[in-house]
Amino acid sequence: VIGGGQAGLAAVHALKVRGLEPVLLEAGDEPVGSWPHYYDSLHLFSPARYxxxxxxxxxxxxxxxxxxxxxxxxxxxxxAALHADIRTGHRVTAVTRPG
Known part of the structure; x- marks a missing residue:
């Protein structure tokens, strides 16, 4: 899985539920997406329940x-609760398939 934002973390969860052991590659220092770079006063536009x-x-x-x-x-x-193989500091620039 490429990217440790919400979608990447949810994808890891879905794969683990299916019995797989995915690897998540995140370019940043931790799997929190771009959230630390947003402005300090930001609030979600939807309630926590959603x-x-x-x-x-x-x-x-x-x-x-x-x-x-x-x-x-x-x-x-x-x-942390995913107990998955999350590798930070790994920027993906290309994906290829042998053959």
Whole structure:
């Protein structure tokens, strides 16, 4: 799986549920996508109840609009709970198929 944002982490979860052991390659220092680079006052535009990834509810009041730092913390916990092979510092520039 290429990229450790929400989609990449959810893809890893889906593969593990199917009995596979995927490897996630993330260019950054940790699997939280671009969230640390967004402005400090950012809040999600949807409530927490709609912001969960598969297998782990977003914490807190389901009607609150999570702040950027809450999303980052959630993604860190989610990635750790996957118990997956997550490799940071790996920028993918091409994908080829032999033959």
């Amino acid at each position: 912001s969960s990834l598969p297998g782990m509810a977003f914490p807190g009041d389901p009607d609150h609009y999570p702040h950027r730092d809450e999303v980052i913390d959630y993604l860190r916990r989610y990635a």
